Amino acid sequence: MFSYHQKPDWHIADSEATPESKFLDRRSFMKTMGIGGLMLGGFQNCQAQSATINTMLPPLPDYTKNAAYKDAGRAITEEKLVTSYNNFYEFGFSKSDPAKNAKNFSLDPYTLTIDGHCDNPMKVDLDQIEKLGLEERVYRFRCVEAWAMTVPWIGVPLSKLIEQAQPNSKAKYVAFTCFYDPKRAKGQNDKRYDWPYYEGLRLDEAMNELTMITTGYYGKRLLPQSGTPLRIITPWKYGYKGPKSIVKMTFTDVEPKTYWNTAIPKEYKFYSNVDPEVPHPRWSQAREQFLGERLKNKPTELYNGYGKQVAKMYADRKRDLY
Numbered sequence: 053m054f055s056y057h058q059k060p061d062w063h064i065a066d067s068e069a070t071p072e073s074k075f076l077d078r079r080s081f082m083k084t085m086g087i088g089g090l091m092l093g094g095f096q097n098c099q100a101q102s103a104t105i106n107t108m109l110p111p112l113p114d115y116t117k118n119a120a121y122k123d124a125g126r127a128i129t130e131e132k133l134v135t136s137y138n139n140f141y142e143f144g145f146s147k148s149d150p151a152k153n154a155k156n157f158s159l160d161p162y163t164l165t166i167d168g169h170c171d172n173p174m175k176v177d178l179d180q181i182e183k184l185g186l187e188e189r190v191y192r193f194r195c196v197e198a199w200a201m202t203v204p205w206i207g208v209p210l211s212k213l214i215e216q217a218q219p220n221s222k223a224k225y226v227a228f229t230c231f232y233d234p235k236r237a238k239g240q241n242d243k244r245y246d247w248p249y250y251e252g253l254r255l256d257e258a259m260n261e262l263t264m265i266t267t268g269y270y271g272k273r274l275l276p277q278s279g280t281p282l283r284i285i286t287p288w289k290y291g292y293k294g295p296k297s298i299v300k301m302t303f304t305d306v307e308p309k310t311y312w313n314t315a316i317p318k319e320y321k322f323y324s325n326v327d328p329e330v331p332h333p334r335w336s337q338a339r340e341q342f343l344g345e346r347l348k349n350k351p352t353e354l355y356n357g358y359g360k361q362v363a364k365m366y367a368d369r370k371r372d373l374y
């Protein structure tokens with residue numbers, strides 16, 4: 053089990069950086085990925101350890117396949133990679149920790165609180181969210197650590213849920229708050245970070261046709277390590293803009309604080325749109341590495357290739373959006 057006192061071998065001093073920085077070190081990336089002879093064996097083990105069905109929740113209801121997003125222009129990433137190589141710091145700092153440490157984690161019975169500047173604040177359960185109409189969409193996903201994957205998410209466009217809450221004219225942003233349970237999520241005892249994890253979007257970003265509140269992938273419910281029972285997905289932004297296991301959405305009139313910006317303001321800005329020409333202070337974003345491939349040899353696309361859907365939202369902003 054992850055413990056604050058058990059530092060992994062690549063651990064660096066608290067004062068130096070954050071977990072994000074640790075993971076991009078190529079050696080630890082290769083090591084964690086088990087690239088080379090160990091690769092397949094490593095993933096098979098992880099898969100065997102984590103059940104492929106999240107048994108604590110009812111099966112995923114029927115869903116449609118959105119024809120506009122049936123093909124992301126890249127091969128779908130193997131499920132076993134997506135479920136064994138994770139960032140979910142509540143459950144540990146190494147990529148294989150979440151699959152092990154979140155294994156029996158559940159937020160069941162689940163309630164999402166929607167409040168703030170809206171005419172219809174509410175509490176909804178999973179069933180009420182899924183009844184808004186589940187659909188599958190294959191999206192590209194890009195982490196700031198320069199790895200990328202392609203995932204068949206199943207969820208509801210976030211705009212449908214937001215419409216139910218009826219944000220009023222004061223609502224300019226949506227703030228997301230994740231669960232807080234340091235007894236079960238041992239990473240939340242790490243006092244270097246500000247828990248629970250939190251994120252935010254501008255209201256138009258949250259309403260964008262691409263933004264999803266997802267409850268499943270690969271035809272099944274999300275496993276705990278992927279953010280049970282639901283997470284936000286914004287495929288044109290770096291992965292950390294998509295909070296997992298959220299319990300609250302708040303409409304605000306000011307730009308919400310975000311977990312990583314609070315941790316290292318110089319390195320993580322609010323917008324965090326994928327941009328090959330805006331390097332992270334320590335890592336180029338020019339190229340990316342697909343999970344399961346050896347080299348970082350794919351050119352990164354502006355907005356992760358979703359400019360058609362999102363570029364209009366940033367027409368009057370400079371590309372300083374890291």
Ligand code: MTE
Nearest residue numbers: 138139140141195230249291292294295296
């Ligand atoms: N959400 C929570 N609650 N906690 C986290 O640590 N990590 C973020 C994001 N959402 C994170 C989170 C980061 S840095 C990334 S890259 C993605 O989740 C990783 O999602 P994955 O593990 O499904 O690949």
